[in-house]
Amino acid sequence: KAGVTQTPRYLIKTRGQQVTLSCSPISGHRxxxxxxxxxxxxxxxxxxxxxxxxxxxxxxxxxxxxxxxxNSRSEMNVSTLELGDSALYLCASSLFAGGGNEQFFGPGTRxxxx
Amino acid sequence: xxxxxxxPQSLIVQxxxxxxxxxxxxxxxxxxxxxxxxYGEGLIFLMMLQKxxxxxxxxxxxxxxxxxxxxxxxxxxxxxxxHAGIYLCGAEGGGSNYKLTFGKGTLLTVNP
Numbered sequence: 001k002a003g004v005t006q007t008p009r010y011l012i013k014t015r016g017q018q019v020t021l022s023c024s025p026i027s028g029h030r031x032x033x034x035x036x037x038x039x040x041x042x043x044x045x046x047x048x049x050x051x052x053x054x055x056x057x058x059x060x061x062x063x064x065x066x067x068x069x070x071n072s073r074s075e076m077n078v079s080t081l082e083l084g085d086s087a088l089y090l091c092a093s094s095l096f097a098g099g100g101n102e103q104f105f106g107p108g109t110r111x112x113x114x
Numbered sequence: 115x116x117x118x119x120x121x122p123q124s125l126i127v128q129x130x131x132x133x134x135x136x137x138x139x140x141x142x143x144x145x146x147x148x149x150x151x152x153y154g155e156g157l158i159f160l161m162m163l164q165k166x167x168x169x170x171x172x173x174x175x176x177x178x179x180x181x182x183x184x185x186x187x188x189x190x191x192x193x194x195x196x197h198a199g200i201y202l203c204g205a206e207g208g209g210s211n212y213k214l215t216f217g218k219g220t221l222l223t224v225n226p
Contacts, residue, residue, distance in 0.1 A: 004156075043216040045203065056213045085160065090156060092214075100145055100164055100206075103155035103214065 004093050004106035012112045016077040021109045025072050025093030031055075032074040033103065034066060037088040042107045046089075048095035049074055078111075085100065116141045118203055120217035127193050128225050135188045135220045137203035143183045145206035146216065150199045157202065160188075190222075199226045 005024045013019050025032050033056075034046040045058040049068035066076040074094075078085055088108045094101035117140040127133050137146070145164050147155040161170045163179035163186060170177050174191045190197055200221050204214040 006156075035214075043204070043217045045213040047159070048213060058213065088154060092157075100161060100162075101142075102162050103147065104159055105149070107156040108154075110154065 004091060004104055006089075006091055006106040006109050008109060009107065010110045010112075012114065013060065014114050015081055015083060018077065019081060020075055020077045021089055021091075022109075023074045023076075023091035024104060025074070025091075026104055028094050029093035031094045031097045032068060033073065033089045033092045033094075034074070034076050035092065036060075037038050037090060037108070038086075043090070046076065048097065055097050057082050057101075060071075061099060078099050081113045083113050085112060116207055116215045117203060117216035118205055118215060120203060120220050121203075122220060123218065124221040126222065126223045126225065131154055131193055133190050133193055133222070134220075135137070135201050137186045137205075137217055138190070139184050141184070143179065143205050146179055146186045147204040148176075148177050148186070148188050148204060149202045149204065151202060151219070152199050193222075193224045195224045195226055198222055 006024045014073040031050045033044050033048040037043045048056040049067050052068045063079045068074045090108045092105045096102045119138045121136045147162050148160040150208045151157045152153045161177045166181045168179045176189045179186045200219045203220045
């Protein structure tokens with residue numbers, strides 16, 4: 001079974017631009033979560049989607065948004081990029097939403113904002 | 115909000131040695147996950163613990179969740195260079211808040 005895939009793997013943008021990242025969960029998984037990882041803050045939860053609905057949201061500004069499609073694939077969008085948005089963005093998939101579900105992570109998208 | 119503290123922050127061991135990494139929570143742990151990460155890459159799922167006193171093993175790695183469910187430990191027996199990486203513990207918030215909160219990680223170096 002193929003793992004979680006994320007595209008693109010690397011991205012370079014300039015301040016003020018917007019970016020869209022994509023995540024394809026493991027086949028059959030219906031929940032997708034997004035995380036931001038930086039050296040200073042570590043791994044921080046962005047949001048979780050299940051059945052095309054956002055179920056949980058972390059403490060990030062409204063510039064960060066996401067959505068999930070009917071095939072469970074998810075995208076996250078960051079508008080008006082800032083230097084501090086440079087990070088590794090990870091998505092994780094699990095069978096269902098809710099506790100006790102093993103979450104499997106993708107390889108991440110490395111975003112650099114210049 | 116829940117906070118996870120991992121210790122030590124970094125660890126250098128000689129190949130063949132045993133080691134333990136700890137993860138202590140400020141609140142009761144409802145679901146505790148251990149992951150391994152190579153620098154700049156995705157997280158590799160190792161184990162999930164839910165019940166107090168639970169212990170799971172996979173190959174040379176054993177993870178335990180204490181009875182009070184506020185601390186977990188990860189033990190590696192006879193370490194190998196392939197065990198090197200960053201070990202992260204993550205915890206669910208409980209109730210309907212099942213997003214994962216992560217510790218800062220433990221950097222493990224295994225010298226041959």
